[in-house]
Amino acid sequence: MQRLDLATATQIASAAIRAARELGLKPMAAAVLDAAGHPLAVLRDENASFLRPQIATGKARGCLGMGFGGRELARRAQAMPAFFDAINSLTGGEVIPVAGGVLIRNAAGELLGAIGLSGDTSDNDERCALLAIGAAGLVADSGDPQPA
Template identity: 80%
Template sequence: MSALLDFERAAQLAAATLRHARRLGVRPLAAAVLDAAGHPLALLRDEQASFLRPQIATGKARGCLGMGFGGRELARRAQAMPAFFDAINSLTGGEVIPVPGGILLRDAEGRLLGAIGVSGDTSDNDERCALLAIEEIGLHADTGDAQG
């Protein structure tokens, strides 16, 4: 399968994320897939997910793209430098959510293709569902942890 991240592949990724959430029995999720420039390609919300979930998912993905790190590294940095992240959120109108559940998407050579953000359950469960979907469609995940 091609390493390209187009709208069809983005929609498959978002749908697979929500499907894995249902299979695992986690709370209803929303998944936002953005291209490398931060533009939305796909945004899906489980019909039972709360109305803020799409915005939170998008903020997780945007934060990763804007800073160049997966959500786990963003969370560590936000904890270490809260004033800096307050300033970033002031600059972006609150569009950066530095927690797990935001994952950079890469091809086999490590090139950045975009990001996915997931929201609805715990950050760990959000990330878990996305990782299963990323593996399923043949992309590489960068969670901000070495093993991610």
């Protein structure tokens, strides 16, 4: 089975932060985790505020820990607030249920890992994640009913 390696993770995280710069968005942090939820590359634009790496990691880790992209997590958090409150306490807040957390799959649909972005609006965060995953020739699963 294919695994995400450091070189690819660094490439994806760098590309996501560069996309934010090129699109004129706020400075971002990006976290790329392997399928087990462990970090391969966590990068922060030197102008991004200092909680962004933790938030980016929490978006990615929540996707992997629950098995859905951030948009699906957001829908569930809205429908089941008490469940997500318990998850928050249980995990120390490492499940952040908003857009900007995206599962990374290969062309065969196998799960390779996830990326989380944080810095601008959730929609803009996700946009940079999708661009970076696409540029690496991999497939993004944002939790959208029509897969991105």
